[in-house]
Amino acid sequence: MTEALLFELSKPGRRGVPLPEADVPAVPIPAELCRDTLDLPEVAERDVVKHFTRLSHLNYAIDLGLYPLGSCTMKYNPRINEDAARQPGFASLHPYQPAETAQGALELLHELQGMLAEISGFDAVTLQPAAGAHGELTGILIARAYHQSRGDTARTKVIVPDSAHGTNPATAAMAGFQVVTVPSDERGNVDLARLRELAGPDTAAMMITNPNTLGLYDEGASEICAIIHAAGGLVYNDGANFNAILGVVKPGAIGFDIMHYNVHKTFSTPHGGGGPGAGPVGVKAFLAPFLPTPVVAREDGPDGPVYRLEPAPETIGKLHAFWGNFGVLVRAYTYILSNGTGLRSVSEHAVLNANYLRARLTDLYEDPLRDRRNMHEFVLSGVRQKRRGVRTLDIAKRLIDLGFYPPTIYFPLIVEEALLIEPTETESLETLDEFVAAMRQIAREAEEDPELVKRAPQHAPVKRLDEATAARRPNLRWQPAGQAEAVAAGD
Ligand SMILES: Cc1ncc(COP(=O)(O)O)c(C=O)c1O
Numbered sequence: 295m296t297e298a299l300l301f302e303l304s305k306p307g308r309r310g311v312p313l314p315e316a317d318v319p320a321v322p323i324p325a326e327l328c329r330d331t332l333d334l335p336e337v338a339e340r341d342v343v344k345h346f347t348r349l350s351h352l353n354y355a356i357d358l359g360l361y362p363l364g365s366c367t368m369k370y371n372p373r374i375n376e377d378a379a380r381q382p383g384f385a386s387l388h389p390y391q392p393a394e395t396a397q398g399a400l401e402l403l404h405e406l407q408g409m410l411a412e413i414s415g416f417d418a419v420t421l422q423p424a425a426g427a428h429g430e431l432t433g434i435l436i437a438r439a440y441h442q443s444r445g446d447t448a449r450t451k452v453i454v455p456d457s458a459h460g461t462n463p464a465t466a467a468m469a470g471f472q473v474v475t476v477p478s479d480e481r482g483n484v485d486l487a488r489l490r491e492l493a494g495p496d497t498a499a500m501m502i503t504n505p506n507t508l509g510l511y512d513e514g515a516s517e518i519c520a521i522i523h524a525a526g527g528l529v530y531n532d533g534a535n536f537n538a539i540l541g542v543v544k545p546g547a548i549g550f551d552i553m554h555y556n557v558h559k560t561f562s563t564p565h566g567g568g569g570p571g572a573g574p575v576g577v578k579a580f581l582a583p584f585l586p587t588p589v590v591a592r593e594d595g596p597d598g599p600v601y602r603l604e605p606a607p608e609t610i611g612k613l614h615a616f617w618g619n620f621g622v623l624v625r626a627y628t629y630i631l632s633n634g635t636g637l638r639s640v641s642e643h644a645v646l647n648a649n650y651l652r653a654r655l656t657d658l659y660e661d662p663l664r665d666r667r668n669m670h671e672f673v674l675s676g677v678r679q680k681r682r683g684v685r686t687l688d689i690a691k692r693l694i695d696l697g698f699y700p701p702t703i704y705f706p707l708i709v710e711e712a713l714l715i716e717p718t719e720t721e722s723l724e725t726l727d728e729f730v731a732a733m734r735q736i737a738r739e740a741e742e743d744p745e746l747v748k749r750a751p752q753h754a755p756v757k758r759l760d761e762a763t764a765a766r767r768p769n770l771r772w773q774p775a776g777q778a779e780a781v782a783a784g785d
Contacts, residue, residue: 299772300345304335310342352755354699356564360725364671364702364714365459365507367537367559374632375563375625384624389616393603400601403617404590406627407574410555413630413637414533415546416576420585422618426534429554429573430465430501432586435610436552436577437499437528438469439584443608449498449527455484457508457706462501462532471498478708482510482663489521497527499552504545505535507706507714508663509648509671511543519549528552528581536560537718538645538670541638551578561626572622583608590617643719644670647726651717654730658737662709671716673709684740684747686711691758692739692750696732 337345354361361368379385387399407419423429434452441449452466453474463473474492479485484502493500500522505511512518519529531545531553537560539545545553557563558571565571577585588603603617633640645668652661652672659674676686690700690713702714717726739747751757 300337300342301333301335301772303337303341303345306336308336308338308341310337310339354694359698360717360721360729361699362701362715362717362729363699364509364673364716365534365705366702367534367556367670367716367718368699369537369559369562369718370720371562371564371625372629372632375628378628379621379624381624384620387620393601397601399617399620400590400603401592401599402627403620403623404592404601406623406630407590409627409630410574411546411576413540413544414536414553414555414576415544415548416553417546417579418582418585418589419574419576420589421572421574421623422586422612422614423554423573423575424614424619425558425571426532426554426556426573427461427465428613429556429575430461430530430532431468432573432575432610432613433530433552433554433577434465434469434471434499434501436575436581436584437530438471439608439610440528440581441498443584446526448496451496452498453489453492453500453522453527455502455506456708457482457503457506458501459503459507459532459534462503466499466501476500478508481513482506482508482666483512483514484518486514486517486521489518493521493525493527495526497522497525499528499530501530501532503532503535505538505669505671507535508673508709509538509668509714509716510663510666511538511669516548523549534559535670538641540641541635542641546576546578551581552576557626558622561629563622563625563629570619570622572619572626574618574623582606584610586610586613588617640719641670644717647717647719647721648672648715650723651715651726651730655733658734659713670718671714673706674713674715675709676711676713679737679740679747680711682740682744684744686713688747688750689713689733689736689740692736692747693732694751695753696735698729698732 356368356370383398387396393400403421407421410419411417420432423432441447450472451474452471453476454463454466456475456477466473476489476492477485500518502512502518504515522529528551529549531550533545533553534556536555540560552575554573554575556571556573558565563571583606585606587605587609589606591602591604593600593602630637648668648670652668655674660677662673662675676689679689686703690703693700704712705714706712717729736747
């Protein structure tokens with residue numbers, strides 16, 4: 295089925311909004327500011343509502359079902375977060391408002407800085423970065439500024455494990471460092487012997503995702519920190535997988551110097567399609583002077599606390615307009631407060647759910663890390679199904695037919711035909727069992743009727759896409775008839 299585009303519903307003369315008569319004299323608009331070539335759809339309000347409602351029904355969403363997208367923590371977003379973010383005192387604030395008139399908002403930011411620091415074992419936090427990857431860049435720029443402040447300019451390399459999320463080496467390269475890859479050992483941990491060889495006077499930092507993208511807690515985490523520190527480098531923890539260890543491990547306490555939090559994952563603020571999000575960064579006290587400016591500070595005056603925006607003394611600069619993505623931060627604050635000390639049980643249930651799914655699937659799908667207990671996500675491999683001609687991509691497409699958003703596939707890169715599955719703590723036993731039933735059905739179909747799996751999805755509004763062309767030559771803009779064909783032909 296092809297959905298009509300709004301432009302194609304256009305009929306000359308139809309209007310969605312009747313404009314009132316002008317109550318000021320008409321003034322001629324300079325000709326250079328006008329154009330008559332702009333094609334705008336002429337549609338009634340009814341058509342617009344029908345059109346967008348119909349489109350929304352074609353979407354799969356976290357509010358419709360399981361979203362087991364490993365490495366992305368797509369958990370249910372409690373509605374209380376939305377209530378808090380919509381409070382007029384927050385939602386109607388203007389970013390240029392003087393700090394004296396925005397004390398409540400600044401108090402919230404200050405408290406959130408403190409909560410994140412407490413949960414993770416760091417001393418100071420910036421809330422400015424707008425996403426995890428943005429937090430990574432912030433953290434690595436802080437590491438660079440720290441070495442430069444000591445005149446230690448020979449540190450040109452950042453060590454990254456081969457299981458790293460792609461944003462880690464990309465960040466290091468973007469900040470001007472050379473990326474050095476350290477392999478994983480047979481248990482999925484960083485190979486410590488190799489790390490000892492690689493760490494040296496040219497090491498600026500090591501970036502490590504812990505728990506890593508195999509869903510494993512690195513058994514050598516403290517030792518990794520000790521090795522890098524002995525070489526004079528800093529250790530960066532990519533905290534995107536913090537959902538696995540809330541209330542259990544404080545990365546700052548075991549030796550990490552810098553960490554970002556994906557609050558739009560761990561602390562349940564809606565995300566997807568590029569944002570908005572927030573990627574606050576925590577640092578140890580000796581790195582606090584380098585934080586982005588401004589930081590929210592509190593001073594206890596005679597009439598109670600006063601909150602101010604202050605520059606950090608050796609700041610790396612500003613990384614986001616105003617105070618960061620404030621609405622996202624309000625949601626994260628609400629989530630942390632509403633869970634309180636129950637944050638630990640968030641992680642315990644996330645880990646339990648992932649281990650339950652894994653235990654129910656490993657008789658039919660290859661389990662590359664049989665000897666290890668996983669954390670909040672786990673990797674299966676579709677190599678057994680591949681022998682029947684069914685690839686992991688086909689398994690993912692068949693899951694769409696069976697009513698599920700597919701897990702992450704072909705990542706991490708070090709596992710052949712990988713499926714990275716993260717159910718999160720917010721799914722019930724019934725939902726997990728339905729997912730197990732779907733995955734078991736697909737494994738059976740791969741044996742008995744591989745073509746059925748390879749033809750999937752049959753019941754989705756969009757069938758198989760030409761993914762290579764979509765990635766290499768994306769065509770995201772509607773064009774009038776004739777022009778679209780010209781774009782597709784590369785003219
Ligand atoms: C391990 C890891 N690090 C970093 C990121 C980047 O986070 P963001 O998408 O918010 O930029 C992700 C996102 O999926 C991730 O899984």
